[in-house]
Amino acid sequence: xxxxxxxxxxxxxxxxxxxxxxxxxxxxxxxxxxxxxxxxxxxxxxxxxxxxxxxxxxxxxxxxxxxxxxxxxxxxxxxxxxxxxxxxxxxxxxxxxxxxxxxxxxxxxxxxxxxxxxxxxxxxxxxxxxxxxxxxxxxxxxxxxxxxxxxxxxxxxxxxxxxxxxxxxxxxxxxxxxxxxxxxxxxxxxxxxxxxxxxxxxxxxxxxxxxxxxxxxxxxxxxxxxxxxxxxxxxxxxxxxxxxxxxxxxxxxxxxxxxxxxxxxxxxxxxxxxxxxxxxxxxxxxxxxxxxxxxxxxxxxxxxxxxxxxxxxxxxxxxxxxxxxxxxxxxxxxxxxxxxxxxxxxxxxxxxxxxxxxxxxxxxxxxxxxxxxxxxxxxxxxxxxxxxxxxxxxxxxxxxxxxxxxxxxxxxxxxxxxxxxxxxxxxxxxxxxxxxxxxxxxxxxxxxxxxxxxxxxxxxxxxx
Amino acid sequence: xxxxxxxxxxxxxxxxxxxxxxxxxxxxxxxxxxxxxxxxxxxxxxxxxxxxxxxxxxxxxxxxxxxxxxxxxxxxxxxxxxxxxxxxxxxxxxxxxxxxxxxxxxxxxxxxxxxxxxxxxxxxxxxxxxxxxxxxxxxxxxxxxxxxxxxxxxxxxxxxxxxxxxxxxxxxxxxxxxxxxxxxxxxxxxxxxxxxxxxxxxxxxxxxxxxxxxxxxxxxxxxxxxxxxxxxxxxxxxxxxxxxxxxxxxxxxxxxxxxxxxxxxxxxxxxxxxxxxxxxxxxxxxxxxxxxxxxxxxxxxxxxxxxxxxxxxxxxxxxxxxxxxxxxxxxxxxxxxxxxxxxxxxxxxxxxxxxxxxxxxxxxxxxxxxxxxxxxxxxxxxxxxxxxxxxxxxxxxxxxxxxxxxxxxxxxxxxxxxxxxxxxxxxxxxxxxxxxxxxxxxxxxxxxxxxxxxxxxxxxxxxx
Numbered sequence: 001x002x003x004x005x006x007x008x009x010x011x012x013x014x015x016x017x018x019x020x021x022x023x024x025x026x027x028x029x030x031x032x033x034x035x036x037x038x039x040x041x042x043x044x045x046x047x048x049x050x051x052x053x054x055x056x057x058x059x060x061x062x063x064x065x066x067x068x069x070x071x072x073x074x075x076x077x078x079x080x081x082x083x084x085x086x087x088x089x090x091x092x093x094x095x096x097x098x099x100x101x102x103x104x105x106x107x108x109x110x111x112x113x114x115x116x117x118x119x120x121x122x123x124x125x126x127x128x129x130x131x132x133x134x135x136x137x138x139x140x141x142x143x144x145x146x147x148x149x150x151x152x153x154x155x156x157x158x159x160x161x162x163x164x165x166x167x168x169x170x171x172x173x174x175x176x177x178x179x180x181x182x183x184x185x186x187x188x189x190x191x192x193x194x195x196x197x198x199x200x201x202x203x204x205x206x207x208x209x210x211x212x213x214x215x216x217x218x219x220x221x222x223x224x225x226x227x228x229x230x231x232x233x234x235x236x237x238x239x240x241x242x243x244x245x246x247x248x249x250x251x252x253x254x255x256x257x258x259x260x261x262x263x264x265x266x267x268x269x270x271x272x273x274x275x276x277x278x279x280x281x282x283x284x285x286x287x288x289x290x291x292x293x294x295x296x297x298x299x300x301x302x303x304x305x306x307x308x309x310x311x312x313x314x315x316x317x318x319x320x321x322x323x324x325x326x327x328x329x330x331x332x333x334x335x336x337x338x339x340x341x342x343x344x345x346x347x348x349x350x351x352x353x354x355x356x357x358x359x360x361x362x363x364x365x366x367x368x369x370x371x372x373x374x375x376x377x378x379x380x381x382x383x384x385x386x387x388x389x390x391x392x393x394x395x396x397x398x399x400x401x402x403x404x405x406x407x408x409x410x411x412x413x414x415x416x417x418x419x420x421x422x423x424x425x426x427x428x429x430x431x432x433x434x435x436x437x438x439x440x441x442x443x444x445x446x447x448x449x450x451x452x453x454x455x456x457x458x459x460x461x462x463x464x
Numbered sequence: 465x466x467x468x469x470x471x472x473x474x475x476x477x478x479x480x481x482x483x484x485x486x487x488x489x490x491x492x493x494x495x496x497x498x499x500x501x502x503x504x505x506x507x508x509x510x511x512x513x514x515x516x517x518x519x520x521x522x523x524x525x526x527x528x529x530x531x532x533x534x535x536x537x538x539x540x541x542x543x544x545x546x547x548x549x550x551x552x553x554x555x556x557x558x559x560x561x562x563x564x565x566x567x568x569x570x571x572x573x574x575x576x577x578x579x580x581x582x583x584x585x586x587x588x589x590x591x592x593x594x595x596x597x598x599x600x601x602x603x604x605x606x607x608x609x610x611x612x613x614x615x616x617x618x619x620x621x622x623x624x625x626x627x628x629x630x631x632x633x634x635x636x637x638x639x640x641x642x643x644x645x646x647x648x649x650x651x652x653x654x655x656x657x658x659x660x661x662x663x664x665x666x667x668x669x670x671x672x673x674x675x676x677x678x679x680x681x682x683x684x685x686x687x688x689x690x691x692x693x694x695x696x697x698x699x700x701x702x703x704x705x706x707x708x709x710x711x712x713x714x715x716x717x718x719x720x721x722x723x724x725x726x727x728x729x730x731x732x733x734x735x736x737x738x739x740x741x742x743x744x745x746x747x748x749x750x751x752x753x754x755x756x757x758x759x760x761x762x763x764x765x766x767x768x769x770x771x772x773x774x775x776x777x778x779x780x781x782x783x784x785x786x787x788x789x790x791x792x793x794x795x796x797x798x799x800x801x802x803x804x805x806x807x808x809x810x811x812x813x814x815x816x817x818x819x820x821x822x823x824x825x826x827x828x829x830x831x832x833x834x835x836x837x838x839x840x841x842x843x844x845x846x847x848x849x850x851x852x853x854x855x856x857x858x859x860x861x862x863x864x865x866x867x868x869x870x871x872x873x874x875x876x877x878x879x880x881x882x883x884x885x886x887x888x889x890x891x892x893x894x895x896x897x898x899x900x901x902x903x904x905x906x907x908x909x910x911x912x913x914x915x916x917x918x919x920x921x922x923x924x925x926x927x928x
Contacts, residue, residue: 030830035860107827112818155859170781172856172884176907179857179885223784252791255784258822287909288785317634320687320719321752327716354576358722363571366494392636393643395619396499420636421643443640445751 002234003204007131011200011208014101014133015144015190017077018047020151021068021099023090024081025051025059032105033081035153036141037062043143043150043157050075074098079141079151084108084116087137088123095130102127103151104137109196111138120198127199139195140171146189146214159187163216163299166191167205173221173249173288180292183422185430185440186299189214201227203234210238217298219291220246228268228276236280243298243457245283247291248273281460283453293446294453300439301414304458306385308334309451310378311358313390314366314397318420318444319358322390325448331455333357340381347374358390366394372403379411386414388451390444391429393421401432408438414454418447466698467668471595475664475672478565478597479608479654481541482511484615485532485563487554488545489515489523496569497545499617500605501526507607507614507621514539538562543605543615548572548580551601552587559594566591567615568601573660575602584662591663603659604635610653610678623651627680627763630655631669637685637713637752644756647886649894649904650763653678665691667698674702681762683755684710692732692740700744707762707921709747711755712737745924747917757910758917764903765878768922770849772798773915774842775822777854778830778861782884782908783822786854789912795919797821804845811838822854830858836867843875850878852915854908855893857885865896872902878918882911 003011020040026033037060040049049062050071056064065071068078068090078094080087084106094102109120120137127134135142141152145161154175159182168174171193181187190212192205202225209215218238225231235244250256251270268276277284285291309331313319323333336344336357344355353363361374371389379387387407391399399419408415417440419429426442433440441447467475484504490497501524504513513526514535520528529535532542532554542558544551548570558566573584584601591598599606605616609625618639623646632638635657645651654676656669666689673679682702689695699708714720715734741748749755773795777783787797800808800821808819817827825838835853843851851871855863863883872879881904883893890906897904905911 029860038859154857168781170779170784172777172779173781173785175779175856176782176785176884179887180907183886221781223781249781249785249788252788254791254795254797255787258780258784258787258820287789288907289909313636315634315636315639316722317632317637317685317687317713318640320634320722321637321640321713323719323722324713324716325751327718331718333718356722392639393618395502396493420640422647423643443644443752445753 002207007133008208008211010100010131011133011204012212014077015142016147017075017149019050019073019075020045020047021050021052021071021075021078022081023052023068023078025053025056025064027056027059032153035155036079036081038155039150039152042155044148045150046148048073068093068097076100077151078102080104082106084119084137088119088126091123091132091134092126092129095127095132099132101133101135103135103139103141105139105141105153107138109137109198111196120196124198132199134199135192136195137198140174140193142193143188143191145187152193158191161187161189161214163189163214164219164295165189165209165212165215166219167194167202167209168192168221169194169223170221176288177219177221177292180288184292184296185434186296201230203227203230206231206234206238206244210241216242217295218242218244219295220244221291222246222248223250232276232280235282239281239460243283243460245285245291245294245453246277247285247288283456283460289446290449293441293449297416297439297450297454298457300434300437301416301454302437304386304414304454307332307455307458308383308385309388310334310381310384310386311388311390312375312378313358313360314362314371315390315392316360318390318392318418319360322418322444322448323358325445326451329448329452331452334381334384336381337383340377343377347377366397368398368400368403371400372407375400375403376407379407379413384413386416386451388416388418388447390418391420393424395424399425399429401429404438405432405436408436416447416451417441418444420444466671471597472672472675474564474595475597475668476676478541479606480611481539481613483514483537483539484509484511485514485516485535485539485542486545487516487532487542489517489520489528491520491523496617499619500543500545502619503614503616506619508612509614510612512537532557532561540564541615542566544568546570548583548601552583552590555587555596555598556590556593559591559596563596565597565599567599567603567605569603569605569617571602573601573662575660584660588662596663598663599656600659601662604638604657606657607652607655609651616657622655625651625653625678627653627678628683628759629653629673629676629679630683631658631666631673632656632685633658633687634685640752641683641685641756644752648756648760649898650760665694667691667694670695670698670702670708674705680706681759682706682708683759684708685755686710686712687714696740696744699746703745703924707747709749709755709758709917710741711749711751747920747924753910754913757905757913761880761903761914761918762921764898764901765880765918766901768850768878768918771796771919771922772847772849773852774798774845774848774850775852775854776839776842777822777824778826778835779854779856780824782854782856782882783824786882786908786912787822789909790915793912793916793919795916798845798848800845801847804841807841811841830861832862832864832867835864836871839864839868840871843871843877848877850880850915852880852882852911854882855884857888859888863889863893865893868902869896869900872900880911880915881905882908
């Protein structure tokens, strides 16, 4: 069952909460009730904040309220940092008082056995009385970097998004996704740790993000769910509007048992899952780096209109490891037109190099201008749909970052850069390239995933 | 054919050259003859340096000699930054004047067709007259960080090694390996860009590194070779003494053609190659990150004595992605003894958590001391051969790095750390862990590769 339009709107009000109550606020820095408050402050949340505690008067410079009832407004969101039993009561009270949604961080529900399972049923019933939008339980919470709302117990300012939103069954893997996004010079718009999904299911979050304007790429990490059909239906609906990426872990026999204990969910076979992804137009990834690389390229590049790749490099070996990566993802190379070959022959006159795709321009020199000129010949070729430009770190070689931005704008074709280092010059080039819509990868493995992701999204759009 | 003991010694004198001549030194910063000189200086080479040029008197503060003949000593190594024709002449002269070895950077040999092929035969003949140890041609050169010798045209101080030496067919991929090693807080001892291998073959470098005391792990990147049998024989000999890792690219149809043009070498099928690796005790890797992760763990960890893995975490999801990675590499988990289970039950009394391997200690709290206590129970279990400890970044949680070092020393079992971030705290923890022999990985993917590499090396040693 999918959320009604009204409930999607309600969830949107929760994600964009104008006011937040924190039940279970505390002055013990090692406790979640303290860290959630730290997070709201570190994230620079601008809405109204109401810590709740029966005795404290002030916490981290904020006035503390003795109970939910005594907060002077009806808050949009409650963060519940109480134990599992008290969480159920708090959820009921939140609903009765008109709160729209709640984050329940407590564990100790279905993931710990029969007793927890019964308690989780109570939680569901309590929330159901008023359709309270419950995130969790057993969750880190959520981020909405669009409004600087860090509703997790990881105090930090979340890195700003570029259209990527993340739904993660696991808080830890969700955090790993944030770390890798940050390493890639990116952030996320919305981020949800789905936890036990007592009320809100993966499919609900997917339906919501499909509607969310700030979200242009939906990223999912899951371990398993009994509601696979609902999830795939929602992904299929969303994939008609924006790319949907999924990494499902726990495929191995070794991992399966742990995944079941962690989330209490069953796992279908990898083959069944992959077939379902293909059928519903969902793009699969096999690891966090693959997931993030695909999301990165999809969020930065314009939509691909063709899949013939032209590659330019000044370092031959890495172009071969890139080709291996592209081949694994069923990508193909452009064949340069005879006209391009003639123009390249004129340009490379007397230079001992075999002219082909990938084009190794090393013998032509290392100036950004020269690199730009050769790249333009590849870009101008009507057989080339995508230009990939590779650069190996060298103290004396400047990457033609600005030239690549000009080419992209002039020819209206996507450009993907592979600058093989995270160090010297990497950040400087990334800051020129990425805001201009050219993803800059630091390895051929990640670059190949990125390109493959965009090609897969194009194939989904074309119904292939 | 393998190098005689005398020639291996000669190559060792080249790699550890006490004096270097640079033929083709120049004052044009964009030229290789200048960059090689920059590299020798940037690397802080301490031996005697003799730039050679017919007219210049001084370059970068160094006295320039008009010819090789006028250098006041017989140098161990000549770096030849001349075009392909002049390179052949220079090689002959070097040999005649008693130079032991030469790096030939020029391209334009067999990789550009028939004419180049003929010239390369001349080069081989010229070197053969005196058994000059020629590295290249068509190479970046080599590093020996043990003596601060940067004999490449990439000016920098090479990151110091921890027993890892690298042989790369491609300079660009070889550079990528250095970049990833640096990202992992490591460096390399010897590093050779093998180039066209006119004189020195992969097998020669492998034989040499097998003898080299500073080298404890041999890392190869290749695209293809006609001398696959010689390579595998050499790797087999070396693997009896130290781990040998290989990443072969160009396996895909897409890449094969490019690999042939790049190196003029043929490629056998992936299946044949993998079978050969198994037969000869060589550890395969499928990418640069996998290659470096395996080398990292092998260079830092003590040799594994068993393969039963005990995992401790405070973040469940990542332990599942780790298990997927381990399963892919055919690793297995330890089963805790009943005694350990009893001790854990006492410790976790009343805490709602399922006690199993991987052990999720989150509910027990996040203090380094508490983490250390739980980890010790896992480490002390006689069924556990390897302890893997996972940590997700959190502002308020300190990783138990020092506790892990103590455990490793007390129980004499290998420890592998997975600290899931490259940012906050990552460097600080790495600097405690890695010098103490605990590799610290920033993702579960790289951690799984590292663990798998050590297990594969153990299986090679045990003849499995």
